[in-house]
Amino acid sequence: MGFTLEGVGLTHANGFRALAGVDLQVAPGERLALIGASGAGKTTLLRVIAASLRPGEGCVRLLDGQPWACSPRKLRGLRARIGLVHQSPPIPPRQRVVTAVLAGRLGQWPLWKSLASLVLPADPQGAQAELARLDLADRLYERCDRLSGGQLQRVALARVLYQKPDLLLADEPVSAMDPALSELTVALLNEEAVRRGVTLVASLHAVDLALRHFPRVVGVKDGAILFDLPAASVTEALLRELYAAEGGLPLAGSVAPDEAPAIVDLPPLRCA
Numbered sequence: 562m563g564f565t566l567e568g569v570g571l572t573h574a575n576g577f578r579a580l581a582g583v584d585l586q587v588a589p590g591e592r593l594a595l596i597g598a599s600g601a602g603k604t605t606l607l608r609v610i611a612a613s614l615r616p617g618e619g620c621v622r623l624l625d626g627q628p629w630a631c632s633p634r635k636l637r638g639l640r641a642r643i644g645l646v647h648q649s650p651p652i653p654p655r656q657r658v659v660t661a662v663l664a665g666r667l668g669q670w671p672l673w674k675s676l677a678s679l680v681l682p683a684d685p686q687g688a689q690a691e692l693a694r695l696d697l698a699d700r701l702y703e704r705c706d707r708l709s710g711g712q713l714q715r716v717a718l719a720r721v722l723y724q725k726p727d728l729l730l731a732d733e734p735v736s737a738m739d740p741a742l743s744e745l746t747v748a749l750l751n752e753e754a755v756r757r758g759v760t761l762v763a764s765l766h767a768v769d770l771a772l773r774h775f776p777r778v779v780g781v782k783d784g785a786i787l788f789d790l791p792a793a794s795v796t797e798a799l800l801r802e803l804y805a806a807e808g809g810l811p812l813a814g815s816v817a818p819d820e821a822p823a824i825v826d827l828p829p830l831r832c833a
Contacts, residue, residue: 562624562642562727562760563589564610570618571605571784579605580616580784587762592754594771594792595764597781598807603764604648606781607732610762611645612636623728641668644726648733650717654706658697661705661716662688665724691719694749710737718746722753729754731763735770740813743767747774767813768800 569583579602587593595603608614609621612628621628628639644665652661659682667675674683682688685701692698695715705713714737721729731750735743747763747770754761765771771778772792780787780795780803788799804810 563587563591564728564760565622566609566619567622568619569609569616569621571609571614571616578784580609583619583784583786585779585786585789587760589760590754590758591777592751592761592775593763593777593779594775595762595779595781596766596768596771596803597764597787598804599766601781602784603781604732605784607645607730607762607764610728611643611730612640613645637668642727644721644724644729646714646717646721646731646734648714648736650713650720652705652713652716654704656705657701658692658703658705658708658716659685659688659701662691662719662723665720665722669724687723688719691722692716694722695719695746711739711742714738715746718750725757727759729759729761731761733764733766735813736766743770743813751775766811768804768810769812 564585564587566583566585569580570578571580572578583606595606597603605614609616610623612621612623615629623639624642626639628636631639660678663678663682663684678684689698689701692701692715695718697712697715697719700708700712700716705716708716714734718731718734721731729750734750735746738746747765750761750763751774753759763775772795775792777789778792778795779789780799782803787803788795790799800810
């Protein structure tokens with residue numbers, strides 16, 4: 562599933578301009594990373610792409626249609642084909658891991674099956690298979706409030722993998738993981754997108770992860786797109802402009818699990 566944004570803008574109720582004149586076209590099967598400083602608008606942009614937040618300006622096209630011109634029923638069907646991994650997964654703390662993973666298909670199952678699965682999991686084998694890909698198979702019946710932040714993020718990833726969406730979106734999906742696990746998880750997301758031929762858009766705080774794993778990188782600053790380039794064409798000068806307000810560039814190795822991201826200077830990449 563590809564998508565197109567034309568002149569998309571959004572202003573919050575408090576007057577804050579979150580997005581301004583965003584133009585972005587992504588073809589089916591493309592993989593791109595969104596990077597930028599905290600508060601740049603990456604999360605808001607992903608929510609607009611996911612059809613969970615309606616922009617105040619511009620046009621959004623998903624599946625050759627406009628989600629906000631659809632009937633409520635068609636909009637629900639469209640959202641069921643989009644998988645969004647949240648930085649802080651909205652999973653009830655007392656919910657079991659198996660139930661959290663199977664929730665990925667609630668929008669695809671009939672109501673009776675969805676309700677029954679809350680009591681007796683409908684497909685524990687399927688949930689366990691996705692958890693195994695993230696080294697969490699032994700946590701199938703664990704309560705979610707007994708997991709670490711990084712483990713909870715992997716449960717959220719397993720849920721989206723189980724969903725098998727046509728459009729895969731991830732908002733800081735590895736922010737609570739150590740560098741080695743972050744590397745493996747981002748690689749898995751890319752492998753899944755390539756294997757299934759689906760579109761992948763991920764916002765990442767760690768610049769080095771974005772440049773290593775994604776063919777296309779979009780820099781977001783102050784709610785607008787600063788650059789949209791192949792990863793190999795992203796220069797040190799562009800990155801320093803993008804992160805000027807933070808005084809340095811964030812790297813995967815500089816982020817401690819379950820802590821706020823640290824900022825460090827990036828060794829020279831390329832000259833403009």
